[in-house]
Amino acid sequence: MTRLLALILAPVLTVATVTGVALPAQAQDGPLRIEITEGVVEPLPYAVPDFVAETGDAAQYAQQISRVIAEDLTGTGLFREIPRDAHISRVSNFSSPIQFSDWKAINAQALITGAVSSDGGGKLTAKFRVWDVFAGTELGQGMQFSATADGWRRLAHKVADQVYSRITGEGGYFDSRVVFVSETGPKDERAKRLAVMDYDGANVQFLTSSNSIVIAPRFSPNGSRVLYTSYETGEPRIHVLDVGSVQSRMLPTTDGVMSFAPRFSPDGSQLLYSMTRGSNTDIYAMDINSGQTRQLTTAPSIETGASFSPDGSKIVFESDRSGSQQLYVMPVGGGEPVRISFGQGRYGTPVWSPRGDLIAFTKQNAGRFHIGVMRTDGSEERLLTASFLDEGPTWAPNGRVLMFARETQGAGGASSLYSVDVSGRNLKRVRTPDGASDPSWGPLQ
Amino acid sequence: MRRNLYISGALHLAVILWAIFGNVFRPDPPQVETSAVTVISEAEFAALTRAAQSPETAQEIDAPPAPEPEARPAARPAPAEPEPAPNPEPPAPTPEPEPEPEPAPEPVAPPAPVTPPDTTLPVAPPTPEASAPPPVLAPERAERPVPRPAPRVAPEPVAPPEPDTTVAEEVQKAAEAESESAEVVEQEQEATAPEEVATEIVTEAEEPAAAEEPAPPAPTLAPDASRRPLTRPTQLAQRPEPEPETPKPAEKPAEQPKTETAKTETPKAETPKPETPKHETPKPAAPEPAEDAVADAIAQALAAGGAAEERGPAGPPLTQGERESLRVAVQKCWVVDVGSQAANVTVTVSMDMEPGGRVVSSSLRMVGSSGGDAASAETAFQNARRAILRCQADGYPLPADKYDQWKTIEMTFNPEQMRLR
Numbered sequence: 001m002t003r004l005l006a007l008i009l010a011p012v013l014t015v016a017t018v019t020g021v022a023l024p025a026q027a028q029d030g031p032l033r034i035e036i037t038e039g040v041v042e043p044l045p046y047a048v049p050d051f052v053a054e055t056g057d058a059a060q061y062a063q064q065i066s067r068v069i070a071e072d073l074t075g076t077g078l079f080r081e082i083p084r085d086a087h088i089s090r091v092s093n094f095s096s097p098i099q100f101s102d103w104k105a106i107n108a109q110a111l112i113t114g115a116v117s118s119d120g121g122g123k124l125t126a127k128f129r130v131w132d133v134f135a136g137t138e139l140g141q142g143m144q145f146s147a148t149a150d151g152w153r154r155l156a157h158k159v160a161d162q163v164y165s166r167i168t169g170e171g172g173y174f175d176s177r178v179v180f181v182s183e184t185g186p187k188d189e190r191a192k193r194l195a196v197m198d199y200d201g202a203n204v205q206f207l208t209s210s211n212s213i214v215i216a217p218r219f220s221p222n223g224s225r226v227l228y229t230s231y232e233t234g235e236p237r238i239h240v241l242d243v244g245s246v247q248s249r250m251l252p253t254t255d256g257v258m259s260f261a262p263r264f265s266p267d268g269s270q271l272l273y274s275m276t277r278g279s280n281t282d283i284y285a286m287d288i289n290s291g292q293t294r295q296l297t298t299a300p301s302i303e304t305g306a307s308f309s310p311d312g313s314k315i316v317f318e319s320d321r322s323g324s325q326q327l328y329v330m331p332v333g334g335g336e337p338v339r340i341s342f343g344q345g346r347y348g349t350p351v352w353s354p355r356g357d358l359i360a361f362t363k364q365n366a367g368r369f370h371i372g373v374m375r376t377d378g379s380e381e382r383l384l385t386a387s388f389l390d391e392g393p394t395w396a397p398n399g400r401v402l403m404f405a406r407e408t409q410g411a412g413g414a415s416s417l418y419s420v421d422v423s424g425r426n427l428k429r430v431r432t433p434d435g436a437s438d439p440s441w442g443p444l445q
Numbered sequence: 446m447r448r449n450l451y452i453s454g455a456l457h458l459a460v461i462l463w464a465i466f467g468n469v470f471r472p473d474p475p476q477v478e479t480s481a482v483t484v485i486s487e488a489e490f491a492a493l494t495r496a497a498q499s500p501e502t503a504q505e506i507d508a509p510p511a512p513e514p515e516a517r518p519a520a521r522p523a524p525a526e527p528e529p530a531p532n533p534e535p536p537a538p539t540p541e542p543e544p545e546p547e548p549a550p551e552p553v554a555p556p557a558p559v560t561p562p563d564t565t566l567p568v569a570p571p572t573p574e575a576s577a578p579p580p581v582l583a584p585e586r587a588e589r590p591v592p593r594p595a596p597r598v599a600p601e602p603v604a605p606p607e608p609d610t611t612v613a614e615e616v617q618k619a620a621e622a623e624s625e626s627a628e629v630v631e632q633e634q635e636a637t638a639p640e641e642v643a644t645e646i647v648t649e650a651e652e653p654a655a656a657e658e659p660a661p662p663a664p665t666l667a668p669d670a671s672r673r674p675l676t677r678p679t680q681l682a683q684r685p686e687p688e689p690e691t692p693k694p695a696e697k698p699a700e701q702p703k704t705e706t707a708k709t710e711t712p713k714a715e716t717p718k719p720e721t722p723k724h725e726t727p728k729p730a731a732p733e734p735a736e737d738a739v740a741d742a743i744a745q746a747l748a749a750g751g752a753a754e755e756r757g758p759a760g761p762p763l764t765q766g767e768r769e770s771l772r773v774a775v776q777k778c779w780v781v782d783v784g785s786q787a788a789n790v791t792v793t794v795s796m797d798m799e800p801g802g803r804v805v806s807s808s809l810r811m812v813g814s815s816g817g818d819a820a821s822a823e824t825a826f827q828n829a830r831r832a833i834l835r836c837q838a839d840g841y842p843l844p845a846d847k848y849d850q851w852k853t854i855e856m857t858f859n860p861e862q863m864r865l866r
Contacts, residue, residue: 031853034772037862039779134834147559154559169824423784
């Protein structure tokens with residue numbers, strides 16, 4: 001009986017429910033219009049089969065190059081490589097047609113095919129194509145690069161930059177280098193040398209000896225020179241080093257006065273630096289060729305850490321003129337600085353993004369250090385990291401990634417380099433042979 | 446009388462009470478299953494749970510992107526922040542003398558030169574049959590039926606379903622072939638032919654050009670046109686003068702299409718008389734002046750109806766649920782790179798649909814964007830296109846009987862809510 005009643009009532013309830021749920025149809029005029037406001041944030045799956053070796057001696061490079069490309073792309077956090085074991089199609093000829101259905105089946109949205117050949121004289125040539133699998137079309141145009149055999153990693157980075165650019169629409173940063181301070185030895189007796197490496201930590205080369213302490217290296221806009229501060233004379237003085245010849249010279253700042261925190265202008269013709277006279281530190285601009293200097297700030301407080309905007313019209317710097325260390329923006333030509341940081345804690349080491357839309361900084365608050373970004377007017381502050389000690393952010397050439405130094409706590413604490421996406425995702429350590437600090441990202445080569 | 450009422454009321458009350466308290470809506474109590482239980486000591490339990498947790502802790506340690514995940518670092522300064530646990534550094538700096546740094550750092554070899562990119566590669570290899578051809582063929586089929594069935598059937602809400610689309614293809618061919626015969630009766634057309642019919646025939650004759658640009662840019666605007674069809678049937682009923690519309694035979698050029706559409710219309714409209722005779726008498730005499738008024742009225746009404754059809758799809762619109770299912774199907778494939786410039790761009794994509802629910806890939810195009818430069822808009826469009834194509838599988842879940850409603854879709858991708866702040 002119970003079941004009988006339930007059977008009778010069920011349809012009634014169902015009808016009532018359906019009637020109640022069904023919303024009135026909307027009148028439609030023209031095409032059906034749908035608005036989508038929610039998507040997913042996840043890496044884009046792609047496949048990069050081993051490049052085809054078109055000559056016998058190119059076989060090892062073909063595999064290595066395709067692996068570096070995959071590491072570059074996957075390392076951004078924006079892409080996810082589909083393991084080669086899952087590939088259905090095999091690419092054995094660079095010119096053979098692509099079986100898109102096979103790549104769709106494994107959900108590869110992008111496919112990178114390529115080939116490597118050697119001329120037998122030590123010259124490698126890598127060519128590649130990028131495919132939009134679901135559209136069944138090629139993204140951009142086939143392209144090829146040539147280099148000497150020992151430059152195969154650059155070949156791979158070049159290809160990865162192109163792939164990244166074609167899929168994201170933004171410039172890449174894989175074929176770039178980072179200058180940093182390499183640190184060895186115990187904390188209280190640490191040897192520091194300038195070194196340069198590929199963006200991913202490969203190919204480390206030292207630029208200075210460990211005879212004197214060096215800090216705060218800064219790449220020039222074209223990557224040919226490096227500004228840094230050396231304690232060679234016992235007090236901090238600014239040097240400029242030619243990366244190609246590894247020859248350095250001290251800049252003609254005032255003798256007996258501490259000068260530090262240099263940074264190039266976007267066109268490389270001037271530099272900003274700080275100079276301390278007595279207890280007052282101000283920011284100066286120097287024309288590199290003529291050596292002429294100009295004082296930009298005059299407040300009786302400590303102003304330092306200046307950085308140019310990409311168009312060279314403004315600078316951002318840190319100052320304690322308000323009683324605590326905060327960020328200020330002012331025109332290069334002079335004018336009243338405008339404070340842009342108003343959060344709790346202290347702000348320092350500001351760096352203007354190459355895109356011009358953000359300023360990265362180090363923030364110290366409640367015993368923790370953070371790397372963060374904010375709009376150039378100080379709005380929309382976002383903290384990307386937090387740790388015992390994070391400091392000294394530097395932007396990737398495309399303004400998408402930040403690299404900074406993180407130091408661990410304790411007597412045995414050491415410093416190493418990390419990178420993080422501007423979205424706060426994909427925080428990861430950059431592998432260096434020794435400790436590392438003070439990174440400065442160079443331009444795309 | 447009252448007694449019956451009381452009896453009825455009492456019975457109803459009894460049924461309701463029985464339904465409420467008689468466990469009518471409760472499922473039959475499930476059968477109770479018994480299982481043997483053993484009692485273990487606290488120590489044993491702790492040992493068990495410890496063993497079970499060990500893999501989890503290992504996972505937690507692995508989770509942070511720190512390259513050297515070890516079990517120890519978690520206990521150190523690591524706060525409960527989303528940062529990677531500080532990797533274990535060598536406990537004590539090795540006292541061994543620092544390996545002599547090269548006293549004079551050798552000149553840094555400039556990065557191996559790479560020749561400028563060469564884009565002179567041969568043209569991309571041809572794509573295999575599988576994916577490319579179908580999309581190319583499909584769109585043409587889908588587009589042509591679009592303008593044709595709509596204008597003729599529109600006045601009535603009853604949508605001309607799929608059969609029309611297949612018919613349309615044949616119609617096109619016939620129209621082209623027989624266009625000459627139409628010229629014979631040209632005079633009559635001009636004099637009395639309903640405007641609607643004349644224009645339709647012309648568009649069919651111009652298939653190639655018209656097919657590429659679907660009718661969406663409906664020439665006339667909706668409000669006026671939609672009312673007239675309603676009044677028409679009554680007028681026609683009052684004046685049983687069907688024949689004056691001699692022009693129709695003149696439209697003969699596209700005989701097949703007309704006859705078929707006529708069939709569809711006759712059952713719907715209450716004025717079948719005027720139309721059926723026309724088809725049966727292909728070549729009537731010239732129109733009489735006295736009947737012009739009637740012909741005009743009919744022509745206007747028909748024209749209005751046709752315009753209404755072009756303007757808005759016929760048939761019942763999609764329900765909110767149907768729209769939602771489409772939205773959900775696409776959004777789960779829409780990958781947003783929140784840190785990119787493209788995340789600032791709202792882009793609108795237009796697409797034509799096949800009756801099966803698949804997108805005509807060649808019809809995907811950006812019809813609008815805002816919030817970024819051209820490069821960002823293009824990237825946003827590519828992301829949207831990828832989402833649309835990737836998630837369609839065998840076709841989006843759209844009701845086939847409402848194809849007219851979704852044969853053309855404009856989808857706006859607005860990442861505002863996902864944007865970084």
